[in-house]
Amino acid sequence: MKTYNYSDLSKDDIIKLVQRNVDPANEIRAIVEEVLSTVQQNGDRALFDYASKFDKVILDKLYLDKAELEELASNVSTDQKAALDTAYNNIYKFHLTQLKTEDKVETMPGVTCWRELRPIEKVGLYIPGGTAVLPSTFLMLGIPARIAGCHEIVVCSPPQKSGKVNAFIAYVALLLGIDKIYMAGGAQAVAAMAYGTETISKVDKIFGPGNQFVTKAKTIVQSTTTTAIDMPAGPSEVLVIADETAQPEFIAADLLAQAEHGIDSQAVLVTTSTHIAEVTLAEVERQAAVLPRAEIVQQALYNSYVVITNTLSEAMNFSNVYAPEHLILATDNWQEITGEIINAGSVFLGNLTPESVGDYASGTNHTLPTSSYARAYSGVSVDSFVKKITFQHISPEGIKNIGPSVEILAELEGLHAHKNAVSVRMK
Numbered sequence: 001m002k003t004y005n006y007s008d009l010s011k012d013d014i015i016k017l018v019q020r021n022v023d024p025a026n027e028i029r030a031i032v033e034e035v036l037s038t039v040q041q042n043g044d045r046a047l048f049d050y051a052s053k054f055d056k057v058i059l060d061k062l063y064l065d066k067a068e069l070e071e072l073a074s075n076v077s078t079d080q081k082a083a084l085d086t087a088y089n090n091i092y093k094f095h096l097t098q099l100k101t102e103d104k105v106e107t108m109p110g111v112t113c114w115r116e117l118r119p120i121e122k123v124g125l126y127i128p129g130g131t132a133v134l135p136s137t138f139l140m141l142g143i144p145a146r147i148a149g150c151h152e153i154v155v156c157s158p159p160q161k162s163g164k165v166n167a168f169i170a171y172v173a174l175l176l177g178i179d180k181i182y183m184a185g186g187a188q189a190v191a192a193m194a195y196g197t198e199t200i201s202k203v204d205k206i207f208g209p210g211n212q213f214v215t216k217a218k219t220i221v222q223s224t225t226t227t228a229i230d231m232p233a234g235p236s237e238v239l240v241i242a243d244e245t246a247q248p249e250f251i252a253a254d255l256l257a258q259a260e261h262g263i264d265s266q267a268v269l270v271t272t273s274t275h276i277a278e279v280t281l282a283e284v285e286r287q288a289a290v291l292p293r294a295e296i297v298q299q300a301l302y303n304s305y306v307v308i309t310n311t312l313s314e315a316m317n318f319s320n321v322y323a324p325e326h327l328i329l330a331t332d333n334w335q336e337i338t339g340e341i342i343n344a345g346s347v348f349l350g351n352l353t354p355e356s357v358g359d360y361a362s363g364t365n366h367t368l369p370t371s372s373y374a375r376a377y378s379g380v381s382v383d384s385f386v387k388k389i390t391f392q393h394i395s396p397e398g399i400k401n402i403g404p405s406v407e408i409l410a411e412l413e414g415l416h417a418h419k420n421a422v423s424v425r426m427k
């Protein structure tokens with residue numbers, strides 16, 4: 001991990017430093033575009049071929065049904081079930097509060113406006129399964145989809161060497177009342193859910209994180225089909241802001257937790273203390289040496305860095321430009337700076353709040369915008385699975401009150417048919 005002094009960095013240096021996973025030569029785009037068009041043309045056949053090419057699995061069918069999921073789930077131990085149940089309950093509790101009805105508003109006497117929620121009918125959930133299989137992501141997507149009341153939930157996840165999904169994915173499917181899982185991964189799964197194939201239905205919106213292939217595929221289908229996406233939720237990243245009250249052992253553990261997701265993950269430490277920086281770097285090396293996913297971690301650390309600032313406010317300025325997926329405030333003084341947060345996906349406050357709790361079980365959603373998209377996107381929530389439809393009703397009194405203004409507004413835009421639609425009701 002390289003170290004930079006914030007005061008030596010120009011505005012341009014910072015802009016370059018915060019860029020990640022930008023695919024400058026369009027290499028990922030080229031691969032993904034070919035996968036998308038092949039699936040669009042060849043449907044299921046392409047999914048079988050890509051399972052063999054990318055996942056090294058020869059499939060004899062593309063999905064697992066309820067009986068097969070039940071058989072797989074029977075391998076989950078009691079302790080593992082209890083941990084998944086705890087995560088389920090906390091995520092459910094937190095997300096249920098997001099399902100709110102709004103009040104009707106009378107903007108003028110007789111003019112009433114309001115919004116009502118309707119679930120998106122057909123949703124597609126992508127559950128990553130390349131470098132690690134993530135049943136936690138299945139909970140993070142399936143729970144808000146169920147709370148929202150989506151009618152059809154299509155689930156895709158890469159096939160594992162067994163030619164199936166793993167037992168934990170199967171168990172979560174049963175918790176969520178989902179009785180079919182399609183074994184498709186990467187850009188080909190996104191293509192299947194965006195175009196539809198013989199077996200997989202086209203959906204209205206695709207959700208879920210993934211590697212650069214998955215994320216690029218989502219952004220392409222969003223602009224070329226009628227299927228929407230949740231957000232670009234690509235390779236995991238964390239930015240830790242630390243002062244002298246932080247504990248290097250904890251910071252190092254948090255940096256490594258996101259580094260182990262994949263070679264294109266990034267972990268950034270921004271600290272007001274050179275001492276904390278030095279001790280944390282030594283800790284990162286010490287802890288990394290005993291991690292099993294050593295090659296992945298080393299690659300991710302190579303993309304990672306430390307920034308030394310003079311003040312916590314400077315650190316926060318850097319973080320706001322970076323717009324991290326996860327922001328950890330590793331300081332006892334976190335209350336003093338939370339008000340300065342402008343851009344972040346999910347925030348972890350104080351020295352005793354590991355980011356991993358949000359990944360699994362505190363209740364917040366872990367499907368979050370990466371690569372600076374936290375400047376404009378929020379993480380997945382129940383809101384992501386609903387449309388908010390606006391309604392209005394005009395009474396006889398209301399048309400008298402609002403009519404004249406609308407007639408003038410239509411006239412000043414030169415739209416006489418618009419004016420007339422009001423005038424005929426005011427006679």
Ligand SMILES: NC(=O)c1ccc[n+]([C@@H]2O[C@H](COP(=O)([O-])OP(=O)(O)OC[C@H]3O[C@@H](n4cnc5c(N)ncnc54)[C@H](O)[C@@H]3O)[C@@H](O)[C@H]2O)c1
Binds near residue numbers: 134188214262370
């Ligand atoms: N932002 C978030 O909310 C969030 C949450 C969880 C995980 N993540 C990220 O999701 C990612 C998961 O990535 P993953 O790789 O483990 O699983 P994945 O399921 O996203 O991708 C695996 C698939 O990628 C495809 N693939 C692999 N190499 C390819 C190649 N050379 N060409 C074309 N396709 C290829 C294969 O089809 C494979 O099935 C990680 O980067 C992790 O950090 C992000």
Ligand SMILES: N[C@H](CO)Cc1c[nH]c[nH+]1
Binds near residue numbers: 137235237258359367
């Ligand atoms: N950190 C990931 C989001 O970037 C979520 C996750 C799932 N499992 C472990 N971590």
Ligand SMILES: [Zn+2]
Binds near residue numbers: 257
């Ligand atoms: Zn994680």
